[in-house]
Each structure stands twice: as structure tokens, then as C-alpha cells.
Amino acid sequence: xxxxxxxxxxxxxxxxxxxxxxxxxxxxxxxxxxxxxxxxxxxxxxxxxxxxxxxxxxxxxxxxxxxxxxxxxxxxxxxxxxxxxxxxxxxxxxxxxxxxxxxxxxxxxxxxxxxxxxxxxxxxxxxxx
Amino acid sequence: xxxxxxxxxxxxxxxxxxxxxxxxxxxxxxxxxxxxxxxxxxxxxxxxxxxxxxxxxxxxxxxxxxxxxxxxxxxxxxxxxxxxxxxxxxxxxxxxxxxxxxxxxxxxxxxxxxxxxxxxxxxxxxxxxxxxxxxxxxxxxxxxxxxxxxxxxxxxxxxxxxxxxxxxxxxxxxxxxxxxxxxxxxxxxxxxxxxxxxxxxxxxxxxxxxxxxxxxxxxxxxxxxxxxxxxxxxxxxxxxxxxxxxxxxxxxxxxxxxxxxxxxxxxxxxxxxxxxxxxxxxxxxxxxxxxxxxxxxxxxxxxxxxxxxxxxxxxxxxxxxxxxxxxxxx
Numbered sequence: 001x002x003x004x005x006x007x008x009x010x011x012x013x014x015x016x017x018x019x020x021x022x023x024x025x026x027x028x029x030x031x032x033x034x035x036x037x038x039x040x041x042x043x044x045x046x047x048x049x050x051x052x053x054x055x056x057x058x059x060x061x062x063x064x065x066x067x068x069x070x071x072x073x074x075x076x077x078x079x080x081x082x083x084x085x086x087x088x089x090x091x092x093x094x095x096x097x098x099x100x101x102x103x104x105x106x107x108x109x110x111x112x113x114x115x116x117x118x119x120x121x122x123x124x125x126x127x128x129x
Numbered sequence: 130x131x132x133x134x135x136x137x138x139x140x141x142x143x144x145x146x147x148x149x150x151x152x153x154x155x156x157x158x159x160x161x162x163x164x165x166x167x168x169x170x171x172x173x174x175x176x177x178x179x180x181x182x183x184x185x186x187x188x189x190x191x192x193x194x195x196x197x198x199x200x201x202x203x204x205x206x207x208x209x210x211x212x213x214x215x216x217x218x219x220x221x222x223x224x225x226x227x228x229x230x231x232x233x234x235x236x237x238x239x240x241x242x243x244x245x246x247x248x249x250x251x252x253x254x255x256x257x258x259x260x261x262x263x264x265x266x267x268x269x270x271x272x273x274x275x276x277x278x279x280x281x282x283x284x285x286x287x288x289x290x291x292x293x294x295x296x297x298x299x300x301x302x303x304x305x306x307x308x309x310x311x312x313x314x315x316x317x318x319x320x321x322x323x324x325x326x327x328x329x330x331x332x333x334x335x336x337x338x339x340x341x342x343x344x345x346x347x348x349x350x351x352x353x354x355x356x357x358x359x360x361x362x363x364x365x366x367x368x369x370x371x372x373x374x375x376x377x378x379x380x381x382x383x384x385x386x387x388x389x390x391x392x393x394x395x396x397x398x399x400x401x402x403x404x405x406x407x408x409x410x411x412x413x414x415x416x417x418x419x420x421x422x423x424x425x426x427x428x429x430x431x432x433x434x435x436x437x438x439x440x441x442x443x444x445x446x447x448x449x450x451x452x453x454x455x456x457x458x459x
Contacts, residue, residue, distance in 0.1 A: 002259065074287065074303075078287060115418060
């Protein structure tokens with residue numbers, strides 16, 4: 001999915017405003033970047049068709065709101081990049097700093113922390129001798 | 130029935146495919162039996178061994194094909210020593226209804242399917258990355274550590290840091306992670322990701338996975354996991370070489386893992402990152418804290434293995450050819 005600059009800005013606006021109709025979105029962008037109402041309407045329509053917005057008809061106008069929260073959207077993109085690796089190890093185009101298995105637990109982390117401390121103490125005592 | 134030069138090239142292809150499959154089997158079995166020894170090597174040596182494992186079958190296939198088919202091309206060698214040992218009879222005859230054609234068709238199908246499948250997957254992945262890049266901003270504060278501002282910040286509570294992209298890899302850190310760690314930890318993460326970026330690890334991972342996919346699924350996955358670990362250990366080591374303390378790097382690893390674990394799916398409808406097997410973190414921490422990092426690349430052993438598998442493949446292709454044609458019609 002590719003997003004145009006205006007689409008990105010509109011999505012950003014709706015993440016902050018939560019609900020707005022085309023006129024409200026136009027009023028906001030008219031001051032900042034100009035453009036026409038029909039451009040905003042078609043942008044909203046495109047975002048709706050891409051599944052990023054949902055809309056509700058109230059009277060003659062559609063009320064738009066983000067179909068997905070910003071954090072969830074970004075999270076899903078990152079998850080998509082990493083889960084590709086889950087399904088078929090090797091298709092991932094990224095190298096993550098660290099990631100965890102669902103089975104990983106606090107006890108295991110504490111055990112690793114103990115290993116670090118022990119080794120650090122050992123190094124200190126070796127250095128002081 | 131195809132005769133002449135075209136038949137020769139088709140036979141070359143068939144011999145190549147047979148040699149490749151046989152060497153994949155022999156190398157695959159060797160890896161399966163001795164894969165655990167990998168942890169006794171340094172991260173750099175591990176990377177080299179893994180590349181050796183995935184590339185050797187292709188090189189052996191080329192050598193075996195040359196040895197088997199050369200006598201047919203060079204008449205002076207036709208009755209030579211090599212030709213008396215191994216040779217491909219009917220080098221200038223190729224039947225489209227023979228088992229050779231079947232072998233060739235099978236390999237071509239697997240190869241083409243593999244390439245298309247991987248390309249589609251890469252394309253999907255690149256689209257996601259492209260979209261993610263649109264919601265990220267360049268982190269100017271990082272310019273001192275990462276040359277040419279290769280670090281992007283993604284505004285998200287999800288704690289993540291990764292390097293992505295094939296030919297122009299970039300490092301990404303989410304604000305969720307950046308705001309939860311100290312300056313020193315942030316520097317460690319940036320240096321780690323920079324090491325991935327400098328080595329073009331995402332591209333190398335992809336190429337490695339492609340060559341690894343010709344092994345059986347189980348071995349292919351084991352190879353990828355081993356390479357993933359080796360790459361992470363190399364990046365950790367690169368941070369270590371900048372003068373950072375091993376314990377500080379290891380602790381940062383644990384902290385980021387804790388942050389990822391704390392970020393439950395309920396909060397953002399996302400699973401915590403990729404299914405990085407539990408032993409990976411274990412091995413990274415213990416490797417970092419170890420004073421003796423391990424053995425260097427075993428030149429002698431790999432050379433012997435290379436010669437041995439080449440000879441076994443050479444004899445096996447010839448034997449397989451004769452045995453098959455003894456029992457079945459060509």
C-alpha cells in the first residue's frame with residue numbers, strides 16, 4: 001500500500017481529531033496547504049477504499065474516522081515486516097536488535113542477568129589480582 | 130530426440146542439477162550431524178562456515194559438471210584417466226521423454242517457483258517498509274554515531290529497533306524504545322544497527338535464505354536461524370569493538386527484551402516482534418560475556434570436506450546415471 005503525501009496528512013489529522021467530515025478536513029487543510037474540497041473528498045474516499053478510514057453517513061455527509069489507531073497501524077507494519085520472518089524464515093528484510101519468543105519469561109531473563117553479574121564480578125576480581 | 134550441441138548443453142544442465150542435489154544431500158547431512166559444533170566458533174567464523182555450507186553445493190555442481198562433461202568436449206581427453214573413471218555417455222544425445230528431462234523439468238519448476246515466491250514476498254515486504262518509512266523521521270541527533278543520518282525514528286509506543294532495506298538499508302528506532310532507555314543504551318542500539326547496515330545484513334540474509342531454500346525445509350530453517358544468530362553476534366561484537374563494555378551491551382539486550390515483553394498484544398494488537406528463538410538471546414548474552422570467543426574458520430576441515438564431497442558427488446552422479454539406465458529405459 002502506498003500513501004500519497006496528502007493521504008498521509010489526512011490520516012494523521014484524523015488520528016488526532018478522531019471524527020470529521022470532508023468539509024471539516026478541508027477547512028483544516030485549506031489554511032495550511034490550499035487545495036479544493038473535491039481533492040479532500042477524493043483523498044478521504046481513497047483512504048476509505050484502502051481500509052484506513054471508516055465512514056458513517058449522517059444526513060448528506062459522511063463522517064470519517066480512522067479505522068485503525070496510529071500505534072496499531074505502525075505496530076502492524078512492523079509486525080508484518082517481522083512476522084514474514086516467522087512464517088518463512090529468511091524472507092525478512094530486517095535485522096532486529098532483539099525480539100522475544102512468546103515462551104520467554106522473567107525467570108530466564110533473571111538467569112541471564114545473573115550470568116552477566118557473575119562474569120562482571122569475575123572480571124573485576126581478575127583485574128584486581 | 131535432440132542431437133548435437135543443444136543436446137550437449139541440456140546434458141550439462143542435467144549433470145549440474147544431479148550434482149547439485151547430491152551435494153545438497155551430503156552437505157545437508159553433514160550439517161545436521163555436526164551443526165551443534167557451530168557454537169564453538171567465533172561469530173565471524175560461524176558466518177563464513179554458514180556461507181560455505183550454502184554455496185559449496187553450487188560450486189561442487191560446477192566442478193562435477195566440468196569433470197564429467199569435459200572429456201566429451203575435448204577429444205584428446207576422451208580416453209584419458211578421468212574419462213575412464215567417470216563420464217557422461219551420450220553427451221550429444223538428449224531425449225525429452227527421458228529421466229534427464231524429468232530431472233531438468235523438476236529442478237526448473239522448483240527454481241522458478243522459489244524465485245517468484247521469494248520475489249513476491251520481498252516486494253510485499255518492501256511495500257510495508259516503504260509505508261513505514263513514510264511515517265518515520267530522520268533522527269538528526271544520531272548523526273554523530275550513524276554516518277549520513279541513516280537512523281529514522283518511528284513515532285510508536287512499540288519498543289523496536291531494526292535495520293531494513295536491501296541496497297540502501299536504514300536503521301529504525303521507535304520513540305517507544307528511545308524514550309525508555311538511557312543515552313548509553315541508545316548509543317549501543319545505534320552502533321549495533323549501524324553494524325547491520327554497514328554489512329548489508331538484510332540483503333545478505335535474503336541471499337543466504339535463497340541458497341538455503343534448496344536444502345530440505347528443516348535444514349533450511351536451521352541454517353537461517355544459525356545465520357541470524359551469527360549476524361546478531363557479529364553486530365554485538367562490532368559494538369564491543371567500539372569500546373563499550375560487554376556487560377552494558379548484554380544488559381541493554383535484556384532491557385529491550387523486557388520492554389518488548391511488557392508491551393502486550395492487548396496494548397497495540399501486535400505480537401512482540403519476531404519469533405526469535407529463546408536460545409538466541411541466551412547465546413548472545415553468553416557469547417558477549419565470554420572472554421574466549423571461540424575458534425577461527427576451520428580452513429583444513431572445510432577444504433577436506435569440500436574435496437571429499439566433490440569426489441563422492443562425482444562418483445555418485447556417474448553411478449546414479451549408470452544404475453538408473455541399467456534398470457530403466459533411458
